[in-house]
Amino acid sequence: MSFFSPEALLALLLGSLYGAVFGAIPGLTATLALSLAIPVLLFLGPYVAMAAIIGITSTAIFAGDIGSVLVRIPGTPASAAYTEEIYDIGQERSPAYALGIASIPSAIGSLIGLVFLVLGSLALVWLAKQFSSFEYFWLVLLGIVSGIFAVPSLLKGAIAFGIGMLLATIGYDPALGHPRFTFGQPNLLGGIDFIIALVAFFGVSEVLEHLFHGSSRQEFRRLERLARGSSVFREFFVETWRLCLREKWGLWRSSVIGTFVGFLPGAGSDIAAWICSNFRRMRGGTKEQITLEGTTANNAAVAGAWIPAMALGIPGDTLTAILLGMFLAMGITPGPELFNKYSSLVVQIYLAFFLASVVIMPFGGYLSALIVNALLKIPMRALMGMVLGLCVVGTYAVNNNPFDLYLLAILGALGFVLRQGGFPIGQVVLGMILGPLLEQHFMVSMIKTHWSFASFFERPVAILLALANALLVALMLGIRYQQWRRLNRLRMLASLAKPEE
């Protein structure tokens, strides 16, 4: 099977449309789309599955803008940064022009991100070949620390990571191969299947949230026409392209910043979009400029997040954590091994990103907008019913084991409680991927050196990574302290202002 096989191309196309639909409909997220698709993709082999995953991830983020244009509700959190602006563009000029701004700059951002993905992943793989368990330990720890600091509440972030890592300790331990926390249940000896956890945390908990809040009765008003006056094609492609040429430096800047933010573990597309659109907003940018920079950045961040995931096996966000879980479920270890043993798969990933950027986003963007505009007619309560049914079937399909359905219920309940309390579910999933890596590299290092902790500070790269960890903690604590002081000052001013009123 190669990338140019009809199966892979079809998977890319169908994955893109599926991702676009999930990304565009408010309430359905890219993570949910990927979680529900994984049980199906597992059966299709790495080449077809990767093409579909790239289709889903690359279009789901840009499709978040479709919801913003059509109903003023961002389809994904990554589109929230400029929802007001893009909706206004759609109302003031035409929805086709607004969708064009969502689509063409997204494609350019994704393409520039791809260049960085190719160069960055190859450079990192070369570097990773020099890594031993000590360097990997610090690197994984860096991922965990930045993931915890990416959450507004440090304690909640730590709890989410802790629970994820604890769930991953169930089954045989990496040091002695001794079963842990299995309670004599043979079904737990292999640990909790990551895919089942994923379906439970994102699928079941989503349905439970809708049931709990009873918020599924929302109706969306559809657009009757996508363009006014001039043709849809002209508004969507020609006018947007002119804007891109006018704003070429903004495009470059937001692509580079977006890729870099995506590359950082814990930070994702939404943070990239907020940074770039706020930067433009503060400089008095027009609605077009703010939207263009935000949408470029969040798509460039998708490619950026793939760099550490592919080259080092460290996920940059929840989507790449799912990707890594998928790799592991297929028996592929991300990192240098992926580039050595599966170089054709790596080339396919690059090509799939290229096709998704150049063909799918611009042309599929228009098609997706039409499909989504029609699908907005389907009420959320019906969609949630489908999601629950798919969760049950998908979970059973992974191992053909009915025991997994008990896990689905337990983990779904856990996910629901955590979501309601404002604990980040994405961090639980990241913990499930990073926890075993951290333990494995720690135990291997300890056994190699007969429990000498000093060995973690003996190699130059290990020292640099340890310093990076310390620097990150100090920097983030400093920022948090400043934020806390500023908030307290504002509260004091507010309390002083009250009596005067």
Add this chain to the structure above:
Amino acid sequence: MATERFWELVGALLAFGLGLAALILSRGLPQMEGGYPGPALFPGILGVLLVCCGLGVFLGALLQAGHSRGVAVEGRKGLVNTLGVLLSLGLAPVMLARLGLIPTAVAYALFACLLLRARWQEVLAVGVAMGLFVYVVFMRFLGVQG
């Protein structure tokens, strides 16, 4: 806001309980040669982390609940629906063995639709679509037994 505070407390207690359980259960795990900590080390560290952070969030939520008007659970009906779906998921293995894959999937899809007060036409459409999708994609295309 009060509802989120309540769930924050529940989440914090859950983390505390999980941490405590990890600490207690990991004591029974074997050590490595030379008395070095083995499989118990990592769960032990995670146990301490969860106990401490759970306690921190719990106290924080309690203090903030003191400032606000107290802790309350809103939407009793929503909670009953949620618990209903969770309990029914516990029955899924039995349903799967007795009814098979398609009826089980359809039953869950319909159950959720009904709880979300979908119209009968929607329920019917979801049931047909779900049954067809599971048959075509999972059973015929992917070969899932059921």
